[in-house]
Amino acid sequence: MSDTAGMFEDEAAQEARVAPDPAVRRRRALAGARRTLVDRPRNLRQSLAALADGAExxxxxxxxxxxxxxxxxxxxxxxxxxxxxxxxxxxxxxxxxxxxxxxxxxxxxxxxxxxxxxxxxxxxxxxxxxxxxxxxxxxxxxxxxxxxxxxxxxxxxxxxxxxxxxxxxxxxxxxxxxxxxxxxxxxxxxxxxxxxxxxxxxxxxxxxxxxxxxxxxxxxxxxxxxxxxxxxxxxxxxxxxxxxxxxxxxxxxxxxxxxxxxxxxxxxxxxxxxxxxxELPRLAAYVAHAKTVAAALTEALAPLPWSRVHPAVPHTHQFQVWLPFAASALGEAVLAQAEEDGVMLFSWWSEPGPPGLSMTEVTVASDALEWTARDVREAVEGLLRRLV
Incomplete structure (x- = not known):
């Protein structure tokens, strides 16, 4: 291999390390977070083990x-x-x-x-x-x-x-x-x-x-x-x-x-x-805790114009959060917070409405039960510091 080819290969490898694939980066951030409102994904080995354990x-x-x-x-x-x-x-x-x-x-x-x-x-x-x-x-x-x-x-x-x-x-x-x-x-x-x-x-x-x-x-x-x-x-x-x-x-x-x-x-x-x-016996607890999480999000986001938790009181253990930022900016802030603070509050973001107004869905399940209202408010504050 020529020196020139090696140089380009080294640059490509360095770029991949600096800016990994977004999906890979998100997966790593989620796996490394000490606290996450989003359920952690499993690899194949973990999925097989969970299936065997749950089947008993x-x-x-x-x-x-x-x-x-x-x-x-x-x-x-x-x-x-x-x-x-x-x-x-x-x-x-x-x-x-x-x-x-x-x-x-x-x-x-x-x-x-x-x-x-x-x-x-x-x-x-x-x-x-x-x-x-x-x-x-x-x-x-x-x-x-x-x-x-x-x-x-x-x-x-x-x-x-x-x-x-x-x-x-x-x-x-x-x-x-x-x-x-x-x-x-x-x-x-x-x-x-x-x-x-x-x-x-x-x-x-x-x-x-x-x-x-x-x-x-x-x-x-x-x-x-x-x-x-x-x-x-x-x-x-x-x-x-x-x-x-x-x-x-x-x-x-x-x-x-x-x-x-x-x-x-x-x-x-x-x-x-x-x-x-x-999981079926736990769903009622998830629904109840979703109300706590939604209320804390509403309180923490109150100073931010155009933000909204919908429904304000969730009907199930899932609800929407709307924020006045581009989906790309929110995605970057969420990952940065996970990488730097070890806290992952939200998952993906999309812009199904006017440009610059983004939405995500929150699912309150097993990992989310560990979050208190104070945890939620502090995480929102950390996210907004990266955005505003």
């Missing part, structure tokens, strides 16, 4: 692996049906597939291919028009407000609907929920229009404290419910669709047609059972 007590590990949905997968389906108080449940590799199948099945049964849902709902935002592209379904929007639709808005729709889909909580609007009275009223409005009701309950597990109701009481309002295993329970992947036994049997047939009849799914099923066993 969640299922009989002397049993054979599943084959095309029996064994541990069937046990998971029975457990979900029991927790939700529904007659049956089906495991799906993804929530997208579960909801596409659910809405397709209901359209076939009602004879109406129109689904009433929020424009910020997951099928409208993240599924590449799968409703229309795969099933020929069409969405209508009772409201464009950043909240769930009201009973009056559903009643005022000017065309027939086969299914009313409600995302609980509505993530893109700030993980917001209606009141119990509002929820029961909008469900009744859908039924008055002869529509079936489907809950996108990816995060339904943590909604009980807001409503003051149990999971079966919530699920009883709907004809079908989808739940996720990785969004709140810490599972690897996967989802379940619960509802009447004949509906679930039909959903399993469509699951096969959609390519969801996997040969073995025991890692995902085991991690889901572990999450139901360990």
């Amino acid at each position: 007590g969640a299922y009989d590990l002397d049993e054979l692996p599943d084959r095309y949905g029996n064994g541990v997968v069937a046990a998971l389906e029975d457990r979900v049906a029991e927790l939700l108080g529904m007659p049956a449940a089906a495991f799906f590799p993804t929530g997208t597939m579960a909801q596409q199948v659910a809405l397709r099945c209901w359209a076939g049964r009602t004879g109406i291919a129109t689904v009433a849902l929020h424009p910020l709902a997951h099928p409208e935002m993240y599924e590449r028009d799968a409703l229309s592209a795969l099933s020929g379904l069409r969405g209508v929007h009772p409201t464009r407000e950043r909240r769930l639709p009201t009973a009056a808005e559903v009643a005022d729709l000017d065309e027939p609907i086969g299914t009313l889909m409600l995302e609980l909580p509505l993530r893109e609007a700030g993980f917001v929920l209606p009141s119990w009275q509002e929820l029961t009223a909008v469900v009744a409005a859908g039924r008055e229009r002869d529509a079936v009701v489907h809950f996108d309950g990816a995060r339904l597990w943590e909604c009980g404290p807001h409503f003051g109701r149990s999971l079966p009481e919530l699920a009883e309002l709907a004809d079908s419910v989808y739940v996720s295993f990785y969004k709140s329970l810490g599972g690897m992947s996967g989802a379940a669709l619960a509802g009447p036994a004949d509906f679930v049997a039909e959903a399993k047939a469509w699951r096969h047609r959609y390519g969801g009849q996997l040969f073995e799914q025991w890692p995902a099923a085991l991690s889901a059972l572990a999450g139901l066993r360990t």
